[in-house]
Amino acid sequence: MQVPCTRTHYRMRFKPPSFPDLSRHFPAFFNPSFIPTSYSRSFFPAMATLSTQKEPLSPPTDVTHKTHQPLQVAKRLEKFKGTIFTQMSLLARKHGAINLGQGFPNFDGPDFIKEAAIQAIRDGKNQYARGYGVPDLNFAIADRFKKDTGLTVDPEKEVTVTSGCTEAIAATMLGLINPGDEVIVFAPFYDSYAATLSIAGANVKGITLRPPDFAVPMEELKSAISKNTRAIIINTPHNPTGKMFTREELQTIASLCIENDVLVFTDEVYDKLSFDMDHISMASLPGMFERTVTMNSLGKTFSLTGWKIGWAIAPPHLTWGVRQAHCFLTFSTSAPMQWATAAALRAPDSYYEELKRDYMAKRAILVEGLKAVGFKVFPSSGTYFVVVDHTPFGLENDVAFCEYLTKEVGVVAIPTSVFYLNPEDGKNLVRFAFCKDEQTLSAAVERMKEKLKRN
Incomplete structure (x- = not known):
């Protein structure tokens, strides 16, 4: 029987990344009253002809606000300027x-995926989906994962469907990270990691990947990881550098995680866009499935980024936390698109x-x-x-x-x-x-x- 790891939590505040102030360069985007020119009156022609009454039904009310109120944002997000x-x-x-x-x-x-979504809508699959995924998609994800990694997972207990990988990331961090937990991230890293870790109150350590090859600085990693480390986040293939973690790098990281009882959260949305070497999923390494959450999505592989269908694969003791957070983030994901995603994942090689x-x-x-x-x-x-x-x-x-x-x-x-x-x-x-x-x-x-x- 697998049980969750217990650990002491250190009350350290996460300092969000010091993103450059872009307002000097792009002032329009940081002006609260800025509206893109494309959202003009002509964009909504019905607004101009909404009423044909000659007299108003009630006296006009002046609702113009003369004062500007300061922007409101929680302190944990005040350093983030928008994506x-x-x-x-x-x-x-x-x-x-x-x-x-x-x-x-x-x-x-592809047309065959779009047609599957249309058919699902026509078949009336338009109400709330089951919270952690329609069964057909959970089974399709499990089948695809086995084909890719050789690992057999339980589609009912170890697969959670989310609203894109972005939500899988959020649910994983919010469901498994406590305030003050130390999390190691390989920088540069996707901005949604920073925002969600800030919300979770994590203490972030960055391990910088530097050009020309963006190799993992192993000595730096070894000195950074300790018994205080709760999790490591890995994105492979890696956005923005295009780096793929080698088997040797992953094996070293895996041994450090096992030695120090550390979780691994892997973002693998670009796994099918691996050009110069084979993609290796961290969960497939010996001893790692039990401590890994593997996150992926439909959008990048099938050029349907607007659908926002993602998933997280993890053993039951980690899936529990992911699903608890997911339940209160989006509850469930677009039902017809889930049925279509199941068809997508069954595409031939x-x-x-x-x-x-x-x-x-x-x-x-x-x-x-x-x-x-x-x-x-x-x-x-x-x-x-x-x-x-x-x-x-x-x-x-x-x-x-x-x-x-x-x-x-x-x-x-x-x-x-x-x-x-x-x-x-x-x-x-x-x-x-x-x-x-x-x-x-x-x-x-x-x-x-x-x-x-x-x-």
């Missing part, structure tokens, strides 16, 4: 820039092979193009992102470079300093996404060749 992805996407639309920033495809997912070939071709277009423009390009073994060194172009930091690139060149990238506990670690790096059609990638490269000049 960089939304900011850069808005800036892309404002300047007519090609958006290689936010990681969503500009092409649609040929789908995944074609997906990988397609993305490798896109990666080649962007990587070769960026090199031709003059960037120093770092290897990307997985995901659909490429990290480059922007310093040959003479801008003071990544935020300034991305502002210039968007406004003057017409291409959007993401400044990586927002992914670091210490923004200085990322000031020379920016991230481009290649989850776009080949015409878009080629057009972005041509714009940079024409307008972006080395200093």
